[in-house]
Amino acid sequence: MRKVKWIFFGYLAVVGALVVGIALSFASVSARDPDTLYIVYISDIKSLDPAEISDVPSSRIAGNLFECLYNYDYYKRPYELISELATALPEISKDGLEYTIHLRKGIHFYDPDGAVWPGKTGPEVKAKDFIYAWKRVLDFHLPNPNAAIFDAVVGADEWQKYTEDTKDESKIDWDRPIAGFEATDDYTIRIKLKEPFPQLVYALAHLPSAPMSREAVDKYKKKTRQHPVGTGPYSLSYNDHLQQQRILLKRNPIYRGGPMVDPGTPVAAKDRLPKMDRIQFEFFEEDLPPWYVFREGLFDYHGIPKDAYGQAIRTGTELTPELVKQGVTLVKEPEPSIYYYGFNMQDPLVGKNKSLRQAMCMAFNRDQFIATFRNGRGMRPVGPIVPGFPTFDPNLKNPYAEFNLEAALEKMKEAVRVNGGEPIPTIRLLLPGSDTTFRQMGDFVQRNMAQIGVTLDVDYTNWANFLEQVEKKKTAQFYQLGWNTDWPDEQNILQLFWSKNISEGGLNSSNYANAEFDKLYEQAKVMSDSPERRELYKKMQAIVNEDCPWMGMFYPMDFALQHRWLKNFKLVDYVHGWMANLEIDKELRKQGLPRG
Amino acid sequence: MQRSQEAQVKLLVDVRLDGANQLSQFPSSPTLPAPATPPPLNAGPPLLQVRNLRTWFPIKRGVFQRTVGQIKAVDGVSFDVQAGRTLGLVGESGCGKTTVGRTILRLIPATTGSVTFKGDDFFAHRGEDLRHLRRQMQIIFQDPVSSLNPRMTVGNIVGEPLTVHNIAWGSDRVDRVAALLQRVGLDPSYASRYPHEFSGGQRQRIGIARALALSPDFIVCDEPVSALDVSIQSQILNLLDDLQRERKIAFLFIAHNLAVVEHFSDEVAVMYLGRIVEKASRTELYANPKHPYTVALLSAVPEPDPRPKKTRIVLSGEVPSPSKPPTGCPFHPRCPLTREAAKQANAADTVEITTAGERVRVLRKCVEEVPPLEQKQGEPGHVAACWVTR
């Protein structure tokens, strides 16, 4: 009898102790470390192995750990190439088929765990490390999406074929040569191309082309993606992104002080990179909690969540008074990207009815769309070529990119005629998500199209399902997609219209095929930058604009909020390792947020 | 305790040895009507013939739920019921008498055996045939609470048989139900009421009305009055008696109390552990009980006369489990007669057993062989299963 009572009281004591324990834990909460930069991450990262990286979140982190032959200047716009591990821009042969690149000497790999090299400092980076990394990019067995950057290299296809034929990954002979990649000596690389590929130099500034140490990869094998061994300004100190929680980067002690600096050259302390000792990335999946954490001043800047565009900002580009009072400032930069609604050109309805597409394009009120969903943080697109590119012309006249209801209704008559006089059946719009923003966007387009008598059935699905329908089965009729350019060259975006890219999983997801476009594309593809090439690009854009395989939505504008103590913060694209420039005003941060 | 036991045994042995008719020793309840003159037994072919009925329930044990044994709830029971007559079936609770009643009506499947109703093998029927035959055989239950569906009105309960057999609908049904209610002594206006509004006796009347609805020839009365107050018991018994005379219904009247059966039965069968151990006409059985178990039961009949006339026989030990019935005569562990007889028999013919923590000597035959149900001294048709009695 009595025992039961004591069990109960004993249990209550345990509960009490638990509560007290949790309460006591608040006593030992440590404040933010003054030498650490705190960055919130709302998207997850996929990998830290450059060969596998194709997403922005992963490359932002890995960009601090690896370096490439080239990089872009963090501060200069338009983007300007700088030589990072190379001594200078490549020497290109007359026919544009042979590139010769010289490497900086005395740069070493750094292994933060000391697992590959006990002394942590690895061997010097040599030409073979680049060639090894590039072979990996072309390895069939790695789920890597970057193989296309070396498509033009002599022998790349054979190597890919060879890796595919070698069923057992471990049997791949990494010493097997690729004709196009040649290390003439330890510090010189010669690249041979089948056809001119002027974008190669951009590709060599692209993170997947970073040199890899074969010893490190052999050591970590499949876990390479969690154990980056590179030459960048930071090294990985604590990686718990599997727990979706945090990644801590620490200063690379053997980093030479700047991308353009040769090892051994002294750098003034104030110019020395990286500026901060540590960067801590904290991962969140939901938007609301990290927003609160940022508002508490615990994160130094906050890239406004992609689904919450404009929530933090009152109208247009104006901050809410509350944020202004707290000294938060808004950083903005146009992104070299485009979002669009794609038509499936193989679809018997929308693909075969150009007038219908044109009518729909004219019925879509982009300005209102941008105002509603982007709070003005976007530009009305005039064509596939995005801002910041040499041939971008914001004043380009494109009748199908402008909202014009009368013209649209006029076009609809034609569209109905093309459809055999029958009214246009319901069109299915596929959206790759079902959250608030997608739902509201779906509603918006639906209402726009209803004005010209086109009924849209909006279908919300997840990303995987979306890709399956758009790229695999090609059953999507009308869908929403975007394109982030890889480098500031028009070819990178115009390839999405090349008919040779129509294939299962191919880049030409709207299955657009136009003989004239193809002819111009293949012509421009092999040309180096020149006024003639720019002319070709403009012509190609005009063809696409007339055919309307896309209904452009907007060119996005990148926004971020920063606290007043963060210095040198700029929103960038293409650049890797830029976080080394960020600096904290320790005094200001210590003061915290102004109250009021 | 020991001494009184001996006294009881003496009485029993006296009963057996003298064979004297000591009817006067047994009481008769003054509240009950005087029994009708017993009609001659075995007049014409029986309405219901039960032969060698067995109802066994399997016992499952172990990992694979194998059948490791059988509970022999009913183990080879045979009897006849004449049209318009009553067979009383008596035994302690758990002896299988209720199972017999339900097995006959096929509410519980029989293991083996046959039931012949009006010369027709009742167990051979299926489906619609069976449904049709059920009209002629009904049952009245012991528990007046659980036997009436609490969610149905009295009218629906009594009228259900009419609906099921498509006999009457609408106002016809209402009239018939009213007549039935009236016949069992209930106000016809009660038809719209629910069972829980009634007293136990009234509910039992409802049950009777339901059984009567199909004008059956045979009704199993499964202890219809044992849950009722004594004064109400007689009312219900009178009702049943009237109904039998009026409608020539045959009853299988199940009871655990010989007193109830005495005034109601033409013939009485006593059951012990799934078997009939004695059967005789009413007068014969009460006057001249043969089986020691019957004698013990008779001694337990309550006496309205407060002056003690006989010693009450208390049987030693518990009723054995029907899953493990004793060998030989199932009654032998509790039987005072075999113990008495063992004292007089040769040592070689006896055997020592342990029962209820007590070591006793009993006749070897009682332990080893099952006594057959055989004619005993007295009226023809008086059968009992005992090695000792004659």
Place this chain on the structure above:
Amino acid sequence: MSSAATPAAVDTVMGAVALSERPRSLWRDAMARLHTRKLNYVYASVLAIYALVAIIAFTPLLGKSVFDAQVGAQYAPPAFTGTVEQGTANEHSTIRPSLWLGTDIAGRSVLYKLLYGTRVALTVSLLASILSVVIGTVLGLLAGYYRGWVDALITWLYTTINSIPWILLMVALAYALKDREFKMFGQEFKLVGIPSIVMALGLTSWVGLCRLMRGEVLKHRERDYVAAAKAVGAGTSRIIFRHILPNTFHLVIIDFTLGIVSFVQAEVILSFLGLGVKDQPSWGVMIDDAKLELMRNVWWQFAGATAAIFGLSICLNFLGDALRDALDPRLRGVD
């Protein structure tokens, strides 16, 4: 046995037992018990209002054109009055119910969306509850009545389903069923929105009732009234549906009532996981949307939807409790 205590005198042939004026079925008794607590009428009327709103939402009075119309600026806070005919000579301020709960991102009335959401909430939860109750009742009756291999099979099925944590199973099913097309009777069906949610909820929630029903049926099938019905020749279906089911039906009613509450709440979870209703406003979606809106201190949509769910749940909960007390004999005498 209570009847044994009845005074003998009362049980006369004339039946002088004091009977109430009107026949008292157990249902009527239950209603009488419900009636004694006047608060139950409050709950019932609130529920009736919800039901009425849901029905109105099926008419054009609260149709897509109403909830979808832009009634004010983006994220206008709740206001009692608003300006109409803006920019015209007739511009004036008047009472505008559409603004009482403010507006959403597209300037739509949160109040109208909320009212329309009643339709979605009640449709989803009623249909799911019906589905779950029907499955649970039928399987429970079958298992309890037939026993043997039928029972073994059904018991196995519900034990298996019960072994998968409900939330996992429901989410997995909702995920798998979402927007799936399938062929049946030569026709193509597509599960969009409400049907797939209803199926995910209904197919995973019948276990509790089934188990309860099975136990009750096992008990009832041994009762004498079932034997009596058999003896008079009643068929199996009659025994199950006329005798056993009415005697176990209170379980169904209680489960049904409380099921609705849990399904309204489950819709919020499914909406959070992106598996909810689309194309039309639902409370779950509104709360989910509010996650972003709260970044701008837009609280009205969140508060409105939470309050709507709260009101419905609380009435159903209290009424369900009252029903349980009134119908379930086991709990009688406790409260």
Place this chain on the structure above:
Amino acid sequence: MLAYVIRRILMTVPIVLGILLITFVLFSYVAPDPAFTVAGRGKKPAQLRAIRKEMGLDKPVWLDSRAKAEQDGREYKGHFNSQFFDVVLWRFPESIKYHQPVGELIARKAPVSLAVQLPIFLIELGLQLILALICAFNRGRWPDLVVTFGAVLGMCVPYLSIIILGQSVLGFGAGIFPVAGWDTGLKSVHFMALPILVGVAAGLGGGVRFYRTVMLDEVYTDYVRTARAKGVSRNNMMLTHVLRNVFIPVVTQTVTVLPYLLLGSLLLERMFQIPGLGGLMVEALFNNDRPILLAMTYGISIAYCVMLMLTDIAYTLVDPRVRLS
């Protein structure tokens, strides 16, 4: 006894098979093709085929054998029988997103869920019992009414709303608790405070009502009345008797919440950024990470079955009268 234990173990087998069957059908036939998630954009058809082959998605057959698979040149993976053996050997496939065997992921994340859910459960149970006792002691009077009413109120607020309210009011508004997040080891204890508080608040009501009913049932049983008649002090009697008889329902309840202690709460973990299994599940759902969804569904269910079985056996060992069939 041994026979009972063996039978109880054997009874679990068809249930485990049932779980496998249900999950297999659900994920093999109804759910969408996950190969694209693995592949990402810009994959060549040959590579896609290879991925599908590697995941065993190319031939959804029920029964397969290693020999047959080799003959056809495909991997012996993803079929019903191989999945069955995977379970027997506790061998899990690799997650698409994390590139780790799901078993390892579960092993890493389950303790986190447990670290949050166990305090929630313990505190909640304690509060529930205390509140229910208060109700039982004061049946029909104002403390009972207030607690019962409060319990129902708490049950009626959507969980998501409670979480959001907790975060914005207690976390951000008042600044008492960290809004969300996690840290390593013991450093994460203070991050647990708010989720625990929210979890307890959300789950309190149902239990209070349940235990109140159970306790009131006990209060009116004969032996309690007898004990009171004997003059045992009211409070003492209530506490001892009521607690002892609440014991079995508490244990039964505990058994039903076991899987949730491991699984955690989908909403709570997602919103508070707790790296537990619940968050993993949501993540897998959004990423179409079939191996995780599949393995978690059957892994946790089977773990639950085994726990249930062990509890039953433990019951019988402790008290042979209790035979749960």
